Amino acid sequence: MNTRSVRLAATLLLLLAAALPSAAQTTLDRVKRTGVLVVGVPEDDPPLAFREPDTGQLAGYDVDVARALARELGVRARLRPVSGTDRLAALIDGEVDVVTGLTHTEPRGALVAFTEHYLVSGQKLLARAGTIRTHEDLAGKKIGAVIGTFSESCARERCQVSRIIPVDDYLQGIEALLAGEIDAFIADEAILVDLLAAVRGRGFEIPDLVIFEEEYHLAARKGDAALVAELDRALGRLEKSGRLAEIRASWFAPQEEVAPPAYGAIVRKAATRPRYLGLVLRGVLYPDAAVDLYALDGRYVGRGQVTRVLGDEFYLDVDPAIYDYVRPGYLVAMNMTREMALDVLLRGRNALKAVEAESEAAASGLQAEKEREALEKLRRARELDTLRERSRISIQGDRARYFFYYRRNRFR
DSSP states (O other): OOHHHHHHHHHHHHHHHHHHHHHHOOHHHHHHHHTEEEEEEOSEETTTEEEOTTTOOEESHHHHHHHHHHHHTTSEEEEEEOOTTTHHHHHHTTSOSEEEEEEOOHHHHTTEEEEEEEEEEEEEEEEETTSOOSGGGGTTOEEEEETTSHHHHHHHHHOTTSEEEEESSHHHHHHHHHTTSOSEEEEEHHHHHHHHHHTTTSSEEOOSOOSEEEEEEEEEETTOHHHHHHHHHHHHHHHHHTHHHHHHHHHHSOOOOOOOOEEEEEEEEOSSTTEEEEEEEESOOOTTOEEEEEOTTSOEEEEEEEEEEETTEEEEEEOGGGGGGOOTTOEEEESOOHHHHHHHHHHSHHHHHHHHHHHHHHHHHHHHHHHHHHHHHHHHHHHHHHHHHHHHHHHHHHHHHHHHHHHHHHOO
């Protein structure tokens, strides 16, 4: 073999040696080498994944999980928006390494490999608080569902004692619920959490009743067993450390229907003890809401409860023990910490003082009016007494004349 042949053979061997590792390289190898895990996430499925209205950045539960998994693998996550119609194609074509938000079905299982689940959610209901607790409570109820969705088919299969009302979209469903046209609205719990936030403070809840339970997985390409195994181990570490639970709680923890902070001021006593009339200064006060009362110098006075709201005026019943100590201008605070209340007293003292002054002026005016009314009543009473006396004298005269005439003519 001549020198030229030897050199050619050596070159071919070097090229083959360089090509073999590349051909054998797995997705996990590439991810480790490049330091990037490309994750396909939806961009219109809150709170799983969506774009922040202000920044346009991707956010949501899936986004946080994807980043946490990437950190566990020692790499960073590169997020790529995918839709429900192209996510599997993007995965199979190699545009992404994994996709989030998939439920495990037999047809999908034939195309892709699934990790362990990272979220357990399900089909639940949004309804008026206290109206639905068990399946028996569904009898005769009108349940709204977005037409053509899994939620609709699930409702028809599992809520046969109810009347299913198809709606075009989630907005129409919420509007129907608010208008009382339906008794409940069915959807994935992840979606309902977001919808509940939109109607907070209006007496709605997501009951514990589960219509259908679902598990969400990440999906990788068939043959990427090493990547799936590594992701499963990462999920296990996140679950054990409590980090996955923290992420879950930040997006799916049951939310109390707490109305935003609001406050007003005492105007005057009402006709019924221990009720007061107040004026709303900021926010919205709700009937039956518990409130705290503060004096203008910052002293905590006690508790009360809003009984009725009429425009920017409201009535509240205070603790009977403090009824005689409440004064016009006192701060009425709903869902506010003491620090928030003191800040309002500091910044809004002029407004509260104005209410106090106006109330005192009104009270003085009312007192003057009462005094004028009292004098007028006294004058009218005297006139009435005079009229009554004249009437009495007149009646006596009539009687005297009558009896005198009667007797005189009878005994003549």
